[in-house]
Amino acid sequence: MAEPILVGIDIGTTNLKVVAARPGGRVEAVVRRTMSVSHPIPGASEFDLDALDHDLVSALREMVDVIGAKGIEPAAVAGIGVASIGESFVGVDEEGRRITPCPTWYDRRTTNTRSSWGMNASDWFDITGMVDDDIYTVHRLAWWRAQDAGRFERVRKWLMVADYAVFRLSGAFAASPSLAARSGMADRNDGKWSAAILELADIEVGALPDLVPSASIAGTLTTEIARQTGLRVGTPVVNAGHDHPCAGFGCGLVQPGRMMDSVGTSEALKTVAARPFSYGDVGGGRYDCYPHVVSDRFLLSGHIPSSGGMIDWLLRQLSGPAPSAETAALLWQAAEAAVPGSVGVRIAPFLSGTGAPWNDRARRADIAGIDAQTVPGDVLRAGVEALGGWLAINLAQFESITGAKAADLILTGGGATRNPLMNAIKGAMIERDFVLPDVTEAAGLGAGLVAGVAVGLFRDGDDAASLPDIEWQSVRFDPGLAEAYRTVRPAVIAHLEGEALRT
Incomplete structure (x- = not known):
């Protein structure tokens, strides 16, 4: 029998990506579409789900054509996993028609309603595993009810973005634990919607999709979607979950003790836990700790909102009125020539707030x-040194929380992970090696692997995450550079922590 294909759909902030891969991790096709966002009023950001409806179908159709050109039949697709960003939601009525907008996760019209319920931050965290913030769906629903109570009452189901895509493909209303955690309405301890939070927030459990176990088949591809895409009717559809743990899974992050630095516009440090850490375990709710995309594992995660984004901003400011690739190359050469410690220059890289652990x-x-x-x-x-200091602070916190010291860190993300100077400085600051998997679309691959677990192609999540087809590159830290940064690191960290600058 021909080796099967797994399809992962990754619905991100900027792009929709459809990835077709072999079970060992070898990618056969990647199809991209741009996510369309509107800004109807100042401070509002909403995903265009009309565009998403169209692009889901057209991207799957193109993926079928790409693999078909390689002699791979649509019947080889064993399952489709869907991952997405968190927090965003849309309401559909009795006929399954969208009747609300879909605010982006970074839409800033909401406020944190948790304290108004009489629930303290510790209880909130120990149920949800989420850092106390106003970003979560439960707070967004409160805002929406206040804006348009009549339309709120007409909603049959509130769906997060991957939930909505699963519904469009299969007709099923199904949520997954990792994404449901980002709603602020799920109990990470029992894998169900939290009765306590729903009562306090005045949300009916029947207005939410079925919360099924991780790596479960939600439904099957409808006749109409199969006709439009060329895929087989009845192909299993899986709500793979939140894009961050899917990206970790796509890079083999499934065993406790491994740690991953995921770098892009933002940056996140992640590791796997065998149990849900409590509010006290994580220093008073400083880090998210929520279900992974495979059963009985949890993801400990802390992020900084502007990492690669901060470096890009610096490059633009330092380049003058006409930035160019050539100017950027010269700036990187100048940064490489600068001495460790940057002659006392210190940066707090918080263009959009600090992120973890503050x-x-x-x-x-x-x-x-x-x-x-x-x-x-x-x-x-x-x-770059500031980002290395941020990583050092959070790595020390993770190792204290988990009791595990990582021999090396998985490094993944965008072009920043291929920047030799950034890797050298960050590696020296934390005195650890990096390992880089040859994975360009980690969340899409991870979503496909979750589908593979659901349909039984793998024994379990550990088997799926073995990724025998993926090549790994080792980036060793320079002991001499690390020695230089031992002297500098306290001053860099002191500036990040807001203390007086020490040179």
């Missing part, structure tokens, strides 16, 4: 220690 959304970036001798290379290097 979770201070109001704090903003700053640059200190500049004098008449400061050159652009010092400033760019200081930005």
